[in-house]
Amino acid sequence: MDLVTLEQYSFTATFVAYMVASAIYIIYLAYKNENMARVATLATAVGFLTNSAFLVLRWKISGHPPFVNGYEFLLSFTWGIAGTYLFAEWRYNLRIIGAFVMPVAWLILAWIALKMPEQAKTASNLMPALQSNWLTIHVATAMVSYGAFALSFGTSIMYLIKQSMERNRSRSEFNKRMPSLDVLDNIGYKFIAVGFPLLSIVIISGAIWAEFAWGRYWSWDPKETWSLITWLVYAAYLHARFTYGWRGNKAAWMSIIGFAFVLFTFFGVNYFLSGLHAYGGIG
Amino acid sequence: MAEGKKPAGSGIEEQNVLPGETGTGPSDDSIINKAWNFLSSMKLGITLLLVLAVASIIGTIWVPKDPFTGQPDYLKFYNNPIFNILLALLALNLLVCSLNRWKAVKNTLQGPNVDVSENFIKSLKSSSSVKVKNEPGQTAEELKGLLKKKGYRVFSRQEGDTFKVAADRGHLGILGPYLTHLSFFVIIVAVMIKFSGLVGFDGTFAGWEGQTYSIGQTQGIQNVDPADFFDIRINNFRTEYRPDGREVKQWYSDVTVIDGLKTFDFSIYVNKPLVYKGIKFYQSSYGHQFSGKYSGPSAKDRQFNVGMQEYIQPAGTELTFVPMGYEDATKEVKFRIYKGNQWVAEDEAVLNTPYKYENAEVKFENVLSYTVLSAKKDPGVLIVGIGSILLIAGVIVSFILRQRRIWSVVTPEKGGSLVQIGGISAKDKHGLDNDLDQIIGEFK
Numbered sequence: 174m175d176l177v178t179l180e181q182y183s184f185t186a187t188f189v190a191y192m193v194a195s196a197i198y199i200i201y202l203a204y205k206n207e208n209m210a211r212v213a214t215l216a217t218a219v220g221f222l223t224n225s226a227f228l229v230l231r232w233k234i235s236g237h238p239p240f241v242n243g244y245e246f247l248l249s250f251t252w253g254i255a256g257t258y259l260f261a262e263w264r265y266n267l268r269i270i271g272a273f274v275m276p277v278a279w280l281i282l283a284w285i286a287l288k289m290p291e292q293a294k295t296a297s298n299l300m301p302a303l304q305s306n307w308l309t310i311h312v313a314t315a316m317v318s319y320g321a322f323a324l325s326f327g328t329s330i331m332y333l334i335k336q337s338m339e340r341n342r343s344r345s346e347f348n349k350r351m352p353s354l355d356v357l358d359n360i361g362y363k364f365i366a367v368g369f370p371l372l373s374i375v376i377i378s379g380a381i382w383a384e385f386a387w388g389r390y391w392s393w394d395p396k397e398t399w400s401l402i403t404w405l406v407y408a409a410y411l412h413a414r415f416t417y418g419w420r421g422n423k424a425a426w427m428s429i430i431g432f433a434f435v436l437f438t439f440f441g442v443n444y445f446l447s448g449l450h451a452y453g454g455i456g
Numbered sequence: 457m458a459e460g461k462k463p464a465g466s467g468i469e470e471q472n473v474l475p476g477e478t479g480t481g482p483s484d485d486s487i488i489n490k491a492w493n494f495l496s497s498m499k500l501g502i503t504l505l506l507v508l509a510v511a512s513i514i515g516t517i518w519v520p521k522d523p524f525t526g527q528p529d530y531l532k533f534y535n536n537p538i539f540n541i542l543l544a545l546l547a548l549n550l551l552v553c554s555l556n557r558w559k560a561v562k563n564t565l566q567g568p569n570v571d572v573s574e575n576f577i578k579s580l581k582s583s584s585s586v587k588v589k590n591e592p593g594q595t596a597e598e599l600k601g602l603l604k605k606k607g608y609r610v611f612s613r614q615e616g617d618t619f620k621v622a623a624d625r626g627h628l629g630i631l632g633p634y635l636t637h638l639s640f641f642v643i644i645v646a647v648m649i650k651f652s653g654l655v656g657f658d659g660t661f662a663g664w665e666g667q668t669y670s671i672g673q674t675q676g677i678q679n680v681d682p683a684d685f686f687d688i689r690i691n692n693f694r695t696e697y698r699p700d701g702r703e704v705k706q707w708y709s710d711v712t713v714i715d716g717l718k719t720f721d722f723s724i725y726v727n728k729p730l731v732y733k734g735i736k737f738y739q740s741s742y743g744h745q746f747s748g749k750y751s752g753p754s755a756k757d758r759q760f761n762v763g764m765q766e767y768i769q770p771a772g773t774e775l776t777f778v779p780m781g782y783e784d785a786t787k788e789v790k791f792r793i794y795k796g797n798q799w800v801a802e803d804e805a806v807l808n809t810p811y812k813y814e815n816a817e818v819k820f821e822n823v824l825s826y827t828v829l830s831a832k833k834d835p836g837v838l839i840v841g842i843g844s845i846l847l848i849a850g851v852i853v854s855f856i857l858r859q860r861r862i863w864s865v866v867t868p869e870k871g872g873s874l875v876q877i878g879g880i881s882a883k884d885k886h887g888l889d890n891d892l893d894q895i896i897g898e899f900k
């Protein structure tokens with residue numbers, strides 16, 4: 174079997190694995206069955222491996238790190254989400270978070286499968302401006318950073334749900350199984366505390382790359398600007414948290430808004446705005 | 457678990473600083489003080505961050521077009537004075553806020569105040585008390601030992617038969633935000649100086665192969681002492697193609713820098729600028745001039761001399777040859793052929809080899825290339841670079857070193873002593889509560 178076919182299989186396998194994992198995690202919200210939930214973890218782990226295999230195969234096929242077109246970016250993004258989630262599950266032993274995080278990864282793959290034209294997926298050569306190690310650092314840190322923000326997004330949604338159930342004095346089994354508000358708030362913050370330094374590195378490595386390529390570390394290109402905006406929003410989150418004590422509800426909302434900015438930087442900029450990063454385009 | 461612990465989100469939240477640690481300076485109502493307080497306030501800081509975020513969003517949606525090229529001009533919006541005043545205000549805010557906080561930072565570095573009351577400890581969110589059989593002196597020693605084992609810095613004092621102990625760890629973490637803020641201040645200042653046009657320049661240096669130019673001929677050169685001018689000879693401009701012969705792999709300008717008696721060779725390519733005397737030269741564009749002969753049914757051996765994407769139209773045919781590029785390594789000219797308005801072929805021909813297409817013939821004899829380099833000088837780049845690295849270091853330090861502080865008062869009680877113990881940690885309440893639990897566990 175040639176590498177290209179193998180690569181296509183690895184995409185399909187990842188798609189199926191994340192779908193199975195998402196479905197089981199969601200069912201697990203309603204039916205507590207630990208063995209079933211273990212299958213979801215297994216599916217996530219398998220998907221993470223095939224997702225890794227995809228990236229490695231792509232690297233072999235194209236001869237450069239798989240961080241060049243939108244297809245490669247998105248598979249790096251899902252890799253970051255699944256990896257961060259597996260870490261969080263291992264660290265906090267809370268499978269229930271999976272229902273709020275893994276569907277994000279699966280939806281991205283579903284979007285690719287449905288919407289992305291075939292020619293946007295093929296491996297291509299690096300145009301001269303993209304031949305830089307800084308680009309590799311730039312995207313490699315971006316995928317972990319965005320994965321961490323996705324995780325914080327998931328626990329923030331859980332926070333809001335849990336809070337409304339608490340307010341209604343819900344006695345449901347579901348409410349009992351959701352982690353406490355305190356724990357959700359804490360995990361939500363911890364992952365922003367991981368994502369924020371990484372996002373700083375993303376922006377700065379991008380600036381260094383631009384300085385080498387064009388002699389302009391900052392050119393207010395829309396993609397650049399939106400990543401700065403995302404950074405400013407998370408900086409505001411951290412300040413509000415530590416100086417105004419904005420935790421809980423407000424922090425959860427800020428984390429959700431922050432992730433909306435991450436997604437817009439990823440998808441929206443390419444769709445609604447145009448710019449230098451168009452060659453990193455999705456469609 | 458320590459009593460008095462409230463869940464997160466319960467409304468009142470602890471901050472990283474204690475009352476009295478912030479807002480130094482006399483609290484009179486003079487204008488200067490008011491201005492100072494306004495400029496140092498966190499409210500202004502968060503407001504500016506959000507206003508800048510909103511302004512940046514507008515700048516990505518409403519993009520003015522360059523009147524000449526019709527290309528989007530991203531810089532125009534952000535060069536606007538209002539945007540720059542906001543940036544300057546943020547820089548000032550960061551500076552004043554940092555100066556204001558210095559005293560609190562110094563206090564933190566020196567260590568927590570030992571002299572606190574039992575009421576203060578009771579007022580802490582994580583606090584509890586435990587009765588111990590040993591007498592206070594011995595208990596305090598034991599407590600100090602436990603804290604040291606957990607990596608705390610320990611301070612203590614004896615007042616009669618009462619022992620007071622204060623301890624902290626991760627205190628250096630407070631330098632993290634401090635470093636981050638000052639670095640961001642430095643970055644903003646360096647960026648603003650650059651946009652002021654008072655230092656450096658953004659120019660274009662272009663020239664033909666084989667020629668030598670003084671950098672004084674750079675279009676847009678500014679703020680460079682003519683005594684520092686040097687020459688650049690352009691030896692060669694070449695395009696490297698991928699094996700398919702169509703896709704460009706890299707563009708190179710081979711140059712020689714001539715500065716008085718000192719000369720050296722350098723190959724500039726995309727992502728590899730030449731840097732000399734603080735001036736950087738980036739590969740930015742290029743062009744070729746092609747000359748040779750062409751023939752058609754009604755005219756033979758006419759001379760042509762055209763640039764890239766210009767037309768060669770052999771008389772008596774409907775054909776147009778359009779040179780698109782040149783590959784030094786193979787001496788091949790790449791061109792397209794149009795018939796009427798129809799693009800009919802894309803091919804290449806080696807220099808001095810006649811190329812026939814239908815009833816036309818073209819012979820490329822000579823190619824002369826020029827390169828276009830963007831030339832820049834920005835002394836701020838180094839400052840921005842150092843600022844960025846310190847900013848990242850600061851951010852990492854502030855998340856890794858999470859300060860925890862513990863206070864304890866040990867008083868005599870019937871048959872032993874009473875240990876009141878409590879602490880504060882804005883970022884690691886769980887870690888702090890664990891430490892307190894373990895310490896209390898040891899005493900029980």
Ligand code: HEM
Nearest residue numbers: 408411415472496497498501549550553633636640851854
């Ligand atoms: C974009 C600009 C800024 C960045 C990147 C930034 C970054 C940070 C970071 C990373 C922290 C540490 C947060 C944490 O420990 O979790 C912090 C804390 C803080 N920042 Fe900023 N900041 C910025 C602007 C400002 C401004 C304008 C003010 C001004 C008033 C300010 C005041 C503070 C204060 C008072 C703290 C708390 C320090 C502490 O907890 O010890 N920051 N900042």
